[in-house]
Amino acid sequence: MTRRHEEIADELRRAIAGGSYPVGAALPSESELASAHGVSRGTLRQAFGTLQSEGLIGSRQGARRVVLAATPSQSFTELRSFAQWARAGGRTPGGRVLSSRRARATEAEAAQLQLAPGDTVLHVLRIRTLDGDPVLLERTVYAGWTAEAVEALPDDCESVTQSLYDAVGLVMSHGEHHLDAVPAGTVDARELSVRRGSPLLRVRRTTTTTEGRPVETSDDRYRPGTVVFTVRNSVQANPLARTAPDH
Structure with a gap:
């Protein structure tokens, strides 16, 4: 209630x-x-x-x-799912799985998810919408131990985070985020209805349980003009860290 x-x-x-x-x-x-x-x-x-x-x-x-603002911002001092963030702003979130496949973890995926190279992972490509408009393309790699629960979710699942908690009690408690800008590739352009090469905001994130066990790592790409990430800091607290870009 x-x-x-x-x-x-x-x-x-x-x-x-x-x-x-x-x-x-x-x-x-x-x-x-x-x-x-x-x-x-x-x-x-x-x-x-x-x-x-x-x-x-x-x-x-x-x-x-x-x-201070007309729409809620996503704070970097808390972890909320896309659906939670959208509903907090009075928007209607949606989603649809475009592809899903199991594969063997690459060295990079294994390192991010604390697995052995070659362990099973689940790759999911998912489009996210706000009020029916495409705004986000997620390329998520789930650790193999979560694969069965993720595959059991409906393709149009609104909130994977909430659904996994409801179904198997999985709590995604901590997240690490890296932000940069990338040009839209062919798939990005098609699914987000932008021109190929258009600048997209990319958020690479890794989410873990309360115990620190990695659940997923994802490459999330936002269509221009659809979302703003706001960080408020002070002399007492600074949630941002500057790092050199990957090459």
């Missing part, structure tokens, strides 16, 4: 996305919103906390919350 603070957060999220509270605008006061929704200030602050974690609003001591 959806809790009241989640419902309020969703209402405010839609109002922000719809322009009722544009970027830079202050939200109504706590007392005004608490009265309007018939809840305590504590419940309202839980809703505010959710929106702040998504980068939608900010706050200062003694001042009203201010809208």
